[in-house]
Amino acid sequence: MNTPRRSSIAAAPTSRWPLRISGLLAALAIGTPAIADEEFFEKQVRPLLVKHCFECHSGAKSGGGLSLETAAGWQAGGESGTAIVPNKPDESLLIDAINYGSMEMPPADKGGKLSEDEIAVLTQWVAMGAPDPRSGMDTIGGMSRQQAEAWWAFQPLPDFAGEPTSEQIDALVNAESSRRSLSMAPPADKRTLIRRATYDLIGLPPRPEDVDRFLADDSADAFSKVVERLLASPQYGVRWGRHWLDVVRYADTAGENTDRPLPHAWRYRNWVLDAFNRDMPFDEFARLQICGDIAMNSGDGNARAEGIIATGYLAIARRFGHDIDKDIYLTHEDLIDNLGKNFLGLTLGCARCHDHKYDAVTAEDYYALYGIFASTRLSFPGCEPQGQPRDLVPLLDAAAVESLQADYAAKLASYEQQTQLLPQETIRLRDLATSATQLIAESQVDEGQSVALWTGEMGSDASAGKRCLTLRRGETLQLTVLPNEGHGADTTRVELEISRIGSRAAVWNVANLISTFASSGPAMADNGAAWCLLDVTDGPQFLNERKTMVSGQPSLGGWAIGDTPLSLVNASEDPVSVWTSLPGKSFFLHPGHLRNVAVAWVCPEDGEYQIQGTLTDSHPAAGLDGIAFRLEHIAAPKYGEGLVEIGKRLSSTTMQPPVPPAIPVAYAAVDSSPVDAPVQLRGDPEQPGDAVPRRWLSIFGGERVGMDGGSGRRDLADRIVQHPLFARVMVNRIWQNHFGRGLVATPNDFGTRGDPPTHPELLDWLAVQFRANGYRVKPLHRLIMLSAAYQRASSVPEELSSDMPRHNAIASAAPAAADPENLWLSHFSPRRLTAEEIRDTLLTASGQLDYSFAEAHPFPPAAEWAYTQHTPFNAVYETDRRSVFLMVQRQRRHPYLALFDGADPNSSTASRQATTVPTQALYFLNDPFFHAQAAAFASRTSGDEQIENAFRVLFQRAASDSEVQVAERFLASYPGTPSEKWSAFARVLMASNEFLYLD
Template sequence: MFAENALWSLKPIKEIKIPINKTTNWGLNSIDNFILRKLSEKSLSPTTRADRRSIIRRASYDLTGLPPTPETVSEFLGDPDIDAIAFAKVVDKLLESKAYGEKWGRHWLDVVRYADTAGENSDHPVEDAWRYRNWVIQSLNNDMPYNQFVREQIAGDILAIGKNGKEFADNIIASGYLAIARRFGHDIDKRMYLTYEDVIDNLGKTFLGLSIACARCHDHKHDPITSADYYALYGVMASSRLPFPGCEPKQQPRDLVPLVTGDVIEENNEWEQKLKKLQHDLIENPKKELIKVASESYRMLSAGHLPVGKSVNLSSDPIKLNVKKGEAIQISIAPNTNHGADTTLVELKIKHQSDSGNQEWSTQDLVDILTKGNPLNSNNATWYFLDIGPEGPRLLSEKAEEIDGQSSLKKWSIGGLPSVAINNGNDPIKAWTEIPARSFFVHPSADSPVAVTWISPVTGKIEIELKMADGHASGDGVIWQLQHFANHKIHSSYEKLAVDKEGIAKIEEHKNKKPISQTDYAYAVAEGKPEDYPIHNRGDAKDLGPIVKRRFLTVLGGEILGDKNSSGRLDLADKIVSPKNPLTARVMVNRIWAWHFGRGIVQTLNDFGNHGTLPTHPELLDYLAKEFISGGWSIKNMHRIIMNSATYQQSAQSGTGVKYYAGFERRRLNAEEIRDSILLLSGMLDESPGREHPFPPKSKWNFSQHAPFADEYFTSKRSVYVMRKRNRISSFFSLFDGPDPNASTANRSQTTVPSQALYFMNDPFFHDCADQLSANIRAIGPVERLEYAYQLLFSRPANKTDHEDFEAFAKVMAPNISNDPEEQDTEIWRSYSRILMSSNEFLYLD
């Protein structure tokens, strides 16, 4: 069917002898000797070196996706070192920028078809996919060795074993590479075989440059990959647990991976159980006991509705009853139908006559001492101020020594309401309503009545006088009740409730010992049930053939992967990055080369098989692969080797010669570079890293095939942080050839269509950025404006022709605006800013 030896990419990477260049001193490093030899064979010559302005703009966009600042350009132009040395310093500086990881992270996210949605028919949001995106960016900024970069993405959860903290979490997050695979159909649990195909397809293309998924239905027609090879890898993936993002019949996600170790989770669970016990023993039990005792001895003395603007006076006919020491009298106020203006003035007076003399207790006695405590002792009696709503009974525990800036207003409350309060001043105070001088008042909350309780310090007959008045003439009044709890145990129950404060303190102390404040989760992979899987005859998941052992591709050794205790993903990762594997280093250096030059040494970046193209410079490819491995798999080191070559530093050229690198091929900025640049140059770019997206709460998810997730979220952050949907690609990225997140994008295509020009003419976002740029330009002196604009956008000074063009434009525009010079100046610069930001000089790199 095929001859294995015919596939060039499977041959071992050779030790390459660097060609000797005897005819010219053009070259700067070994790359140039390979390029020059091929140019000689094709009767071509390299072009001249690019000028410093062109090369710094090219390098800045290549490494950071952003234009160089005028200050950076000026520093480079003024560097007295020879061009090669000065440029090497520029490269080093750009590689240290955090913008580097954002630019090159986007390259990688293209290849691994990153998206923030799942791709099934309702395209469910994937809330935690962003963690993998940010891990990629940070890993590239840290120059993580590529072999480690690969291993963590394929088996990060396994590598995390025995680690803690950030290292543990990062390993877990890295396996999000496998997790972000597309989901399919209506009920995705029934279509996981398609997701495994997507994983295998992307893994093969991304790391090996092989179209392994072509062997799902039959042996590969062109490359040495059998159907058994495919299902051997299928078993590895099916032995792993991928997260479930949700789908139409099962809206909620599951199987996300916690970003803390099992020990921490267990410790946290123990902490949670102890917290529940403390809350039960110190708070819930006293509440239950008080409710029980109160219900056994309950007696209603009086009750009623206090209408708006009215009062109640029981003083002329006091309530007389016998009490025992420790029993309670309680007045409670609750909202009527409507809650709001429920401030209620209360004067409760209790009198007792005995042989030893007369005693009296009153809420008026509390006006000067209210905030000394709750419970509060006065004249041998104890007063309690309570919330008796759904969360109660509980003491009002929050003390305020002033209300609305008024120091004579003081209160006890919980969360502001319900409250018991006083005005201890000698004058009325105008607050939310007018509060009388020397008054005691209460205010319930919407669902919680407020209560004032008096514990009797005596045994015998008492008289109760009660006056109440509406303190805020609005709404529909309040409901009030005066009760007697005729059980001496009620006092001890209140005392236990008072211990609530100590309980809260103990609970707060325990809360401060929580192992983790919250458990974050990653959209990541975990080990599943290790198992070998059968071949699906003709790709039909219902027509099963023989079982295939989990193993690597036969043509790359066919070693067994995993065992009864493991999926085999770590073994797979190790085989992929093995120095004996000739594909991995070749594929990656070819990508790096292509992302600098616009074309790869192998132009089919994802296909090193027989359907792919042959390398134009096979020895150069192997030389770079060897350098990559011997240099510790450092991607940044590869940038330095490539960019410090004379080949990279050539001036721009068109024609067939650029295929062999006779000159640098001019290119247009890609979608992200356009968007990020116009944000940056307008001063509107938020350069801080992006995080999660503002998806709707999971509890409200109800996405379907007919009403899929389709939100768009504006952000002024860099484009790599923009939310990407699978099923509905945003119009801007579609217009300017952004990646399709349903499939691996090895290299961006470039189209030129009329709608792109219309974007610059009509799009509100572009116009907003241009308007802001024009405002920034107009903020400086008129003489310097054009120079400032050209340095900012084009990294060069404005020349005589530029000034003449602007003056001609302004002369034509001015009469069509108004007679007001200020309006003319504003509109001229707004229009000219749009022209500059949509010009070819801005949109293309030389």
């Protein structure tokens, strides 16, 4: 593509082409009726130019400087002069090129030579004088300037006089319905209304007592009190924050080919929820997400931290490919595309490769924004070739960080000074033990087997093979586990009990160490004795590195030197599955490669002692050789006393390795060196064009940004929130989340490819009120929810039986026939609960919902990550908290959220789609979580009014007589115990449409 022949049709010709006009050309010129110049161009010429030429010769940077996109473009010519000489095809470089004269256009790799018919058309066009009706002198992207300046979404917000009321919403809605002769549905009954409002504002069902209170309240402001109570709930932020997380495609993983975790992204998620609870002005909310690190840099510690956390909005942009730095241009596209859709309702990402085909956005506009984010440093999540995360942003100021690091450095120096004495102590203790060690027992433990300490018999347990020894104070019993040759699957469960017999009986058991293991090791006092965790390969060295949350499991704690040798415990009552299944309430030793690990017991006083125990290979692996053990009596009191003394020193602050300072960090964005980005020709970063200054969109003025020496994000944020699109887009989202459909049905696209507003005056009126209320969301909720439009019923035919619950009714055919999509809001549109609402409602019904806010997910420590494109990260973490706190993974979506149409974390979800698929029904038949919630709910509904209570809790209403009869027949005929019957009945109710749908 770099040779003169193939680079541009404007290259200088070396010879004139011989005029070759085929018989078809003669027919066009002579044998056909005259064709109007413009019609000929539109029907014959323009399609050929678009099909064969525009790929290279259009857009912000056309090949060879020649644009065939407008008449002005080809008239200006290319780098080598004029390409078309009107009326003279034999002197036109364009005709020379398509005939493969001095050059070949289109080149072979772009489709090759045109057909004879196509060449004839272009030749005829030039011979006719190259008529071209495309003025093209004032276009912006895919629109003329005149069209763009008149586009409805770009217009200033109008003025509306008077105090805003919900009645004004109704007047504007009713006017559109009246024009279409649509009759309005009556008001919804109060039970339907409180259920609708509660799910809308907090995403949970109303409590029976809240329903009773509302039904009993006959005051004019009864519903207003319900709305205020819900707006004050901390669960409001959970519900409405989730809407925003949909829009910004929040995720807890990066999305590149190993899909690495983002351990600190939760801070942004929780900030969003809290911002909605505080009713933070939405313009401030937007500014902080775009430039919070800059805007709050001079604030106090909390304000500065909040500003940094908010820029998680930018940092969570998806990463792509294998080496994400090489594909950073795709991350910038994701970021720019998301920003445009979220705040402006514009598909800015469509201008990466060329001018937007439909909207007033040019490729140069795109790269003007690209430069802003190329001047911003995003936290790095890690990737396979570049390792672990970096560039996480401290939430403390520089002085505080420096002070913490200096304190840590001083403690580390003291610790290292003390530990230099330990090798000498190890040698001394080894020498003491050399001549005083007596072997008591030793044995091989084969793969997956258990062995009693004394008998060496396979399968023996700790109650067998007791043995008595006479011990003196300070003498040591040392149980050592050796790795054999096949080190690897060597996790060994130790059951060891030592009993003093006689008048002063006492018992010591390693099981008693489990509850305080992580906090008191590696030297643990126990009723006068001491337990010591040791590497005894070259002499006794304490396992002095504390391990918390081994393999990301909170119940696993340990002490080690490096990774191994290791001693660990499972403090949980239940087994934990890691590299193997570790039984509950168990103590383990794991040797290292050629390193022996031991637990030593130092005798507290002279006496007779009985020892019993069992060792079990807890990590069976085919082909490996298990482990071996030996039990030794070290009859040198000074050895045991030396261990106790070192243990005391290890317990002191100077002998414990200092913990690095816990400097809180965020997955966030900060400014880097400012740079203007070049246009990437056809979106290819390896084909840079001219640099574009950082600026605002040209249709909106194109003002330069970053003139203060920064990235320009602060200026960009100001331009965004001041534009009328900003208010229009957000109020449309709020309306959509109340009615199921926005006034603009394409909430991420207010451009020419989106839908026009159904109620344009209402959209503008709401935007004006939003702005007038300081861009606060809660006042808009009040206006919308107190309107008659919101409080209408989903229409029901009058002929339906009064005994039939409303949820079983079929929507009236008359409004549906006239307005099948309910565009004109003659009634309320029912909807299915979202995935989060279904799960949270199940947990509410079972009484197991934890309303507290979660923080970090239990990801494995970053130092342990070894994810590859073939073994990417994948996990599902169970929780009883609300579903917004589920870990959201990009590559392998959470199975439940994917099943019930949760948001796609890979792209902005402007509105949820509700699908109905067979696997959803199978969920209610088979899923363990669903069955567990149904069983827990059934256990809560007892007594003589079980059926009535079940309907009140699940449906917020009384059961009808017919429903009671059906329930009684079901319970009488279903097999099993009373508990099993009620669990089955609960599953029926919790899988019903009334439970899953909202009127």
